[in-house]
Amino acid sequence: MHQSHPSIDRPQARPSHSARRPQQRRGLQRGGRVVATCLTAALLLTVGGMSAPGFAKASADEAAAAPYAAVMEKAYDPAEPGAAAIVTRGGEVVYRAARGMADMEHEVALEPDMIFRLGSITKQFTGVAIRLLELEGQLSLDDPLTKFLPDFPQTDEPVTVEQLLAHTSGIKSYTGIPGYMDQEIRRDLTVDELIDVFDDEPIDFAPGERHLYNNSGYVLLGAIIEKVTGKSYAEFLQERIFTPLGMAHTHYDDPEQIVDDRVEGYEKEGDEWRNAPFLSMTQPYAAGSLMSSVDDLARWNRALHGGELMKPEQAKALWTSFTTDDGEEVGYGYGFAIGELRGREMIQHGGGIHGFRTYALYLPQDDVYVAVLANNTDNAKSPSRVAQQLAAIAVGDPFPERKAIELPEETLRRYVGVYRIGEDDTRTVTFADGKLHTQRSGGQRFEILPESETRFFYENTFSYLDFVLGEDGEVSHMLFHPDGAEEAERADLTDEEVQTRTKIEISAEQAAAYAGTYKMQPGFEMTIRVDGNRVFSQLPGQPEVELFAEATDAFFLEVVDAQVTFGREDGAVSTVTIHQGGREMPGEKVE
Known part of the structure; x- marks a missing residue:
């Protein structure tokens, strides 16, 4: 459930078994296998007007669609996991498409109305829910957290509802607890049990002091919604937002529920696609447990800016940048991030959860909305980049197509x-x-x-x-x-010399001395693996990287500006220290 910040952008539970069945209405049955319709192109599009339920259908205009289609074709291979996208201008759809595979195992192609996990785009709905309750007088943004959750440990300065919304509370984000995302994220937890995960963690900074993206804050907001309304978070959103707006393809994610057109999520290891790892969808909760389609997200945006949920002047607070105690604007409101695209104001949010990456933006100056939902986490297929390219085309100011040249x-x-x-x-x-x-x-x-x-x-x-x-x-x-x-x-x-590091060869016997597990923090360990005379390191949730020796017990990385040094006791390697960005993280060898 991400933004361009750390987030639950990693968690994603396996979709329900309903997503794994052959979807015969979507394709042709041949020899017991589904061959998806339009598999050769795997690109389904609509241009001109809203074509989803509730929108007026319009015939495709291939010439108008061509610039948008070119972006999708470059980003997504039709035979691999891909994405669905929608572009609206003035409330009318100007482009709607899907490209790639919804289910690799059953060869089901993506279609624009399919349902994806949203990750942190969920935070928009949580922010709006809190704002609705505020406008109804059921809470104040200045209320302390402990008014609703009196058992939550108090800080010297009280944490307010508004600080939770703006990621300025200083409360530890549970998804950033070392090692948590490896195994603990797989457990089914109640809301109270989830809060227990982080409530005793030391705070990162005093409330209001600075901005640090935080999933724990939105978990707490979900708990506040339940406390105030007496309903579950899922029930409140269904009754107050999804049903009134006709968002029939938007749900709180329950993996056991049968959901038509739910797509599978994938991650890439090297050149191989794999089913996304499991996580319990009880844990993303109000920070990232919703799923939806691009059509429903377009409806959502239209309702927000069209006065259906609250007056436009009341909604504006949602995307007004919060200011820290020292006067710094953080570029984030109440579940919405604020930025610029091609010199225009941009309201946006991204999401990431195991097997899915998502991004949605709105350009109020041009009344242009774009949502891109991807069922893969490949960085080369970033939905934020695709969405911004589509939006730039829609406002007539496309990004230049850069081509590399040869230089001596x-x-x-x-x-x-x-x-x-x-x-x-x-x-x-x-x-x-x-x-x-x-x-x-x-x-x-x-x-x-x-x-x-x-x-x-x-x-x-x-x-x-x-x-x-x-x-x-x-x-x-x-x-x-x-x-x-x-x-x-x-x-x-400057006149400063570029620091060059020289690799030296070490023997397999020397390399073997470094192999083992090093405890860096409670629940956070670094693994050193050796292959012959080559040394590799890996931290939880990160890819394995090679370390290059430059001296005895001193190594450096090529992929990032960091060094690793080892310490010895009685001649045996016993400690490790990571040096990066002027900071040091020491660890002890435990096995």
Whole structure:
């Protein structure tokens, strides 16, 4: 249940068995197997007007659809897990499509009206539910959490309902507890049991001090809704939102319920697609347990901005940025994030849960809404990127299609150096194997591709940077445009030397000494695996990465700016320390 923040973006329980049956109405039965209709294209679309139940049908206009279809075709392979998408302008559908597979095992193609897990887009519904109760006088956003949950441990400064909504409470997010997402997320829990998971955890900061994306806050909001109304969270949403708005394809996810057109979720390991791992859907709760279709989400957005649930001026508070105690705007309201797209105000939220990634945005200036729901977690198929591309087309300001060119090595090498962003932050440009890479302090290394002699871009993103030359023709600074933003971040080239690390060979016997499990924090362990003379490390919930020796007991990573050192006691390896971004995390060898 994610945003572009940490979240329940990982959890996703296996869909019900109903999703795994051959769906004969969707295809042709041949030899006992389903061959999905339109499998050759696996792209079903509508252009012109709303075609889902409750919307006026219109004939497809292939010419108008072509730019949108091109984005979907580039992002999603028809033979792999894919996505459904909808684009509306002024309340009318201008594009509606699905591409890819809903069920790999039964060869069922995706269709636009199918139902996906939403992940953190659920938070929009929780935020609106709280706002409805506030407008009815059943609660105040200034009410302390303990008014409704008196047994929740109190902090020096009381946590308010509004701080829970805006992710500024400081309460520990249970999905960020080390090791929790590996096994504990699989357990069925009541709401009280779920709250017990994190209620005794130390707070991350004083309430209102700063913004940190937090699933625990939305669990607590769900509990408040139940306390105030005397109904379950699911019942309240059904009665007050889903039924009145005709959202027949939106449900609180119950894996045991038979749900027509529920799609399967998938994750990729190397080049292989696998069924998404299980999690109990009792745990995402009010932070991420809803499922829906793109049609229902379009209805939802229209109702929010059309005064069906509350007056437009009352709804505006939902997407007004919260301000921390020191006056910083956090870019988040009450279940809605606020940003910009192509210079326009953008209201948006993303989601992620095992096997699913989702994203929805609204551009009020143009009355354009886009939702993309994907049944895979492949970063190369990011629904946020696809949705933003579709929205940019809808407003007549599409993102440029960047193409890499070849540049001589001499030209590439002139950009190598350390570029200073601020006192404690740099972006380093390096050259290796004929390619340029950039790496921010403590961050991951990314390749940049040349679009011209001075402009480079990051593949599968909107971000790009320009190297600026001085009057003498030498590199002066770089201008980095995150997500294609007009406003750039400047970093000046310094005289600092690029720190290069030299790999050394170690023997298989030396490597074997590092193998084992290291306890970094309670419930959070790092595993060191050895293959011959190669050393690999893995932290919970992260991919395995190779460590490269640069000295005895000293290693570095290539994928991220981090180092790992080992300590010894009586000659035997006994400790490990991770060094990254100026921070250190020590651990002890336990086996």
